[in-house]
Structure formats: C-alpha cells, structure tokens
Amino acid sequence: MSGFSASALSCGRLDRCKGFPIDGVTSPRPYGAHFVNPFTDFRDSFGLKPMIALHALTASTSISEAYLPVLVMLVVAVGFAVVNLILSRVLGIRKPNDVKLEPYECGVPTIGSARTQVNVRFYLVALLFLLFDMEVIYIIAWALSVRQNAAVAGFMPFAMILMAVYMAILLVGLLYEWKKGALSWT
C-alpha cells in the first residue's frame, strides 16, 4: 500500500524517509535515524515537507477481502432474525385479547404513558462517554505510533512528553468532573 500521494509516505520507516537525515544536516546520532521535533523545526511540522512513513507489521488485508465477509455475515444475521420472527409468527398460536395486550405491570392497572422523561443523569453519562471515547481514540493512535517508531532516535522522549501533556489536560477535566460530582450517581 503506497502513501498519501506520490511524494509522501512511500519510503519505509521514519528513518528511511527521503528527508532523513534532513538535507545536508548530518545526524548527531551515530545510527542514522533522526527524529525531527515538530515544535523546534517548524519547516517540517507544518507540512512544507513530508517527513513520515512507516511499514505495517503484517501484510495488510485488502478492503474487499476484509469486509466482504462482514457483508455476508450481515446478510446471514438479518436473514436469521427475519426467518425466526416469521417462523414464530406462523407456528405460534394467536389469541390476543385486551387484557393480554395491556402493558405488564404486575397486575396493577397502568397509569399514564410509559414514555416519561428519563433522568438527566443518563444524558450526562452519554455526554461524558462521547468525550472519553474521543480521548480513547487519540490515545490509541498515540500508542500505535510509539511502538512503530521506537527505533527512531529522539522519538520516544518526544512522544512521552506529548502524552504527558495530553494526559495532564485530560486529568484536569476528570478531576473537575469528580469535584463537581458529575461522576456520582446520587
């Protein structure tokens, strides 16, 4: 699988990229690989020059190879559900009456509609879930890149500091929620 465009992302790992070591600047590290800190070298950090490329760990599965089976499974699952629902429609007896079709509330006559407003806490939980879900995805990306570029000199300290700052900001949010009682149910 080749990279983004013709120029970028086609030359193996970070250290095998065309820009490494950066034109004319010999790497201070003895083993060739040199990581460019995006905060100190703005020329590279803001897209003026492609700097990244990697190799996947395994031979990657093509889209059709990976997702056609999922499509087949989707058809099977929907078919299974529909066939079962129809079967029970056909095979089961049907003797409905008014009392049977009432909502079951342990024999007590129903008062009002069941569709009342639910507690605002559930909404808050969904909101916090959304935010944490986003964080999780960013952390996944970070974890992948850390393992992928471990051999590139200078990358590891940079990535660690990046995550430390990221985590610190997130923990401030978590602490705020905790102190405000948003995580408590009662």
Place this chain on the structure above:
Amino acid sequence: MGADILVYAVLYAVTVGAALGVLLNKDTVKSAMCLVLVMIALAGHYLYLGQEFVFAIQIIVYAGAIMVLFLFAIMLLNMREREVTPWYLRNSRFVGGAFALAFFILLAVGINTFGTIGEGRSPAPAPSIPELATLLTTKYSLPFLLTSVLLLVAVIGAVVMGRRTDPETGEDYLADEGELLQESL
C-alpha cells in the same frame, strides 16, 4: 466494474433513503434511528474509498457515541409531541427547502467548474493505520494537543450544563428535566 457500481448504488440508495427517513419521520426516535443508519452508510462510503481507519472511527464516534447522546436527549426531553413550536421552526419546511436548493446549486456549479469527481482524481490510496497514527503524533502533534484542550472545555461545558448551584445554600445539584426543557426553548 459492474459489481463496483452496484455496491456504490446500494450505498447511495441507503444513504439517501435513510436521510429522507430522518426528515420525513414524525417520530423523533425513528428519525434518530434513521440518522444512525445514515452514519453507518457514510462509514460504508469511507470504506469504499479505502479509508479503513476513518470507517472505524466514524462508526465508533458518530454511529456509537454521538447518536446515543441524541437518543438520550430525545428520551430526556420526551419530544414525542411538540408542545411549543419556537418561531424559527414554524416554517421550517420552506426554509429548509430553500437551503437545500441553494446547497444543490452550489454543488452543481462547483462540480461543473472544477471537474467531476472520480475523473482523473480518484481518491488517494489510504495511508496504513500506523502511518496515520504517526502523522498524528508528529506532524500534527500541535492539533493533537489542542484537541485535548477542546475536550477539556467540552467536559466543563457538560458538567456546567447538567449541574445547577442553589443560590441560597450554594450547593450543587443535578438540573431538573423541566428546568432544562424551559431553558432549551
């Protein structure tokens, strides 16, 4: 190529059909379920374009988290029958139609001017997932950090929205459903 066009046609039919379902359903819960289908179909479009990572994120974040939030909001406000229609929603059909028409004209002019999609500009082959991840932590590390600030602000916003402070005792309490409904209108 025949199968390709078939997949594309089915994807578009599902997307457009579900989008129409969102608009035409009177029941808000059914509308929301149609919107889930739109999100999943959009994920299918990403997959069709070879962007596997974006496909997964689209389902996790949009079809999963955001739509759960929508569903809870609908259940929270119980918007089955609209009691009060605010002024900006009274003629929504015509306003929305006008916007849709304007957007369509914009798209048509844009495509006409800048050439058709897919003709000589087929989507770039997707970077592999580790490639994307590394881009995020190196080239785009500043946006990466800014995202966390954005999420922090959102967390604070969520908490502020859900909690109220009693003006007399100074204690925090959870906002009432009715209170929220009042404020939202």
Place this chain on the structure above:
Amino acid sequence: MTLIDLQPLFDFLGRFTGGPENALVIVLAAVKIGILLGHVLGIIPLIIWLERKIIAFVQDRPGPNRVGPFGILQGIVDGVKLLMKEDFIPSGADRSLYLLAPALVLVPAFLGMCIIPFGPVIEGQLLFDIYTLFGLQGMWTGQSQLALAVTNPNVGILYVFAITSVAVYGITLAGWSSENKWSLLGGIRASAQMVSYEISLSLSIIGVLLVAGSLNLYDIIGNQDGGMIPVLHWNVWAQPVAFLIFLVAIFAETNRLPFDLAEGEAELTGGFHTEYSSMKFALFFLAEYANMITASAICATLFFGGYLLIPQEMVVNVLDGILGAFAGSQAGLPYSRSLAEVLAILGAPLGLALKIFLFMVLFIVVRAIWPRMRYDQVMSLGWKVLLVAAIANLVVTALGMGVLTWVGVARAGADASPEAIQASIDSVTKNWKFTIGIVTFAILVVVDRWHYVARRKRLTSKYRNYALVPATKVTATAG
C-alpha cells in the same frame, strides 16, 4: 494433485461479484460463517443447560434432569417451546421499533463473532497445495493468505469497539418501544451502563495495544507466541490489571450478573424484555450468549494467547512422527508432512475452545454466587474505580514501555543499524514485558490495601459509638 476443478465455477460467480477473487472471498466467508455459526448455535443450548446445572448445584437442587441423559437436551426443547409460543405485540407498543429491536440486538452479536481468530493464518506452500487441490492455482499469488477467522481487518480491535458501540441501540429501543415502565427503565439503565463500561474496556485494551504494538488480532496473538512454553508470553502476565478491568467490563457489557440491572427480575420483572414473547425473546437470549462467547474469545485472544496452547511446530512434529511411521509401515501409502500441518491447523481451534469454555464457566459461577449490585454502585464502580485504574495502568505501562525501549536501544549498541535496533527493542519488550505486569500489579495491591485500611479507619471512627459494626466486618466495597 487436483481433487476437483472449481476454477470455472469461480469464473462464473466472478461475473456477478466483480472478479473471481471476490467470489472466492465470499464463498470462503460463507463456509467459515457456516462452520462458526454451526458451532456457536449448537453449543449455546448446551451452555444454557450447563448454566442451569451449575446454578442448581450451587443451590443444592437437581436442576433440569428430564429431557435426555442428565437433562442435556433441555435447551433444545426450550428453543422449540419458544418457537411455538404465542407471538403478541402489546397494544401500546410502537410496532416497527418493537419488531426491529430483537434484530438490532442479534445483528451486532453475530457481526462481533466475525472477528474471532479461531485458528492460524495459512499461507505459502501449504496454501498453494490447498488451492491446487481445488484447481485454483491460477488465483494463488505470493501474498495469498487464508486466515481461520471470518474476517481479519487491519483495524482489528477498532472493529470490536465499533460493534460494541452500535450494540447499545437494540436494548434501548426494546425498552423504549414496549410502552412499559419496567422496559423503559431496564433499557435505559442497560445503555447507560454499557457506554460507561465501554470507556474502561477500551482503555484497558490500549495497555495490550502498547505491549503488542498492533491493532490486528493476529499480530497480538503472534506477539504472545514463542519458545517452548508460549504460556510465558501471554499478555496476562504483562497486563494483569488491564485483564481484571477488561473482565469486569465484559460482565457489564454483556449485562450479566452482577451487572444485570437491565433485567433485574427482582425489581424490573425482566427489564427491557418484559413485553417480549416467543422467538423475539429467544433472539435476545441467543444474542446474550453469543455476546458472552465473543467476549470470552476476545479476552482469550488479547490476554491468553488466543488459539495458541502448545507450540504449533511441536504438534506438527509429533503428528508427523506418528503418521510418518504409520505410512512407512503400510507399503505404498502416499504421505507428506503437509498432512500433519493441516491436522495441526485444524486442531488449533481446540485451544481457543478450551479457553472460551473456561471463561463461560466463570461467567456462570459468578452468576451463581454473586448478588446483584445497586445501580449507583455499578455506575460509581465504572466511572470512579475502573476508569481511574485503567488510566493509571495505561500511564504505568507507557512508562514501562519507555524504559524497555531505552534498554533495547542501549543493548543494540551505539553503531547498530535501525533494523538491528528495532529487533533489539522487539526482543527486549517481548521477553521483559512481564516486569510491567509485576509493577502494575504491585501498585494495584498497595493502593487496594491502602484504600481498605483508610476506609476501615474512617468507618470505625464513624461508628465508634454504636459498637454494632465490629471492625472486622467492615469490608471495602465499591463506591
């Protein structure tokens, strides 16, 4: 040697599917799905029987014992009974959503099963031989792979996350559409609980991701292979805390006791499926057990080496020795080592099946002996204990990986090539990842003891004047 020439068939099918390769993928997928569903749907009645037997044993009663020997056919008979039951729709229910909900629960459960890697990837000469057997040599390329999983997407774990995040809707809609207060409460409780535990679940998996370095499940299994005893490379030694968090979270995700607040028959008379009867109810039931099997399989894959139990080469060598000796004793019997390889591959799923079985027994025993938690306890366990523990585990793991990487770079020497450095890092992280496990587990134990002592102090000082609560009886519970 060609057994049967299938090339014309795939050429024909390829006309409708955009190429014979796609046709091959679809047919293989159908075969694999058939095998998988056949096993899963066949084993579920037995599991239900086992569950009832174990619970009966714990409660000192006989349990099902009428249908078949030891009542083993009870599950099948129950299924037939449910099929014949009256299928009614409550008058107040929203018909379309009410009928959609069981399908919306079942479909994610089935889609989740797709990702289970139940056997190794077949490639190279062996795969070429298999292709040749079916006359498909023309479709074999050097990169051809046949994974013994329905699908093997590059996004791996993210696929699992995607499925679990969509699985919420079925239960919520079942509760909402039934027009029953119990159902609504059960449905909304279940969805809030599932989304809460999904965060801890994802964060605990990221710990494994950091150790294994790939999203792909086969990469993660491969990372746990090696040596004469693969058990030593299992991720559970490197990520014990993540495993505990994951375990609690899958109990909550599958709505099993002690987290079955969605059903909670003592308070909600059945929760989200109160108004469901006949096959619609059976689909909910089926989906719950399918989810349990998937969760067990993912847990085994992430933490217990997946299908790996005995080194694959050892199995092949033993089989080769036995079969070769047998073939040698019978004159004229054709034999090649490929047969031993194929048999070893076909035997690999047994390792996974054993692990899944043990997890299912765990699910059942926990259900038998554990009381249901209160809802506020469930939520505070998710948000205040598991989330914090998962973040702490992640931080410690990241630091540990940093240290191991540094050691790997140092051991490679100053003038090594990047490839040599990468290899050195890989070997160090693989052989020493258990140190991270020791550190995280030690921290967990210390924090837990400290929390216990502090809580006990607080409670004993609070209840000093009552003398009703002896200090020894105060236990540290969640929340």
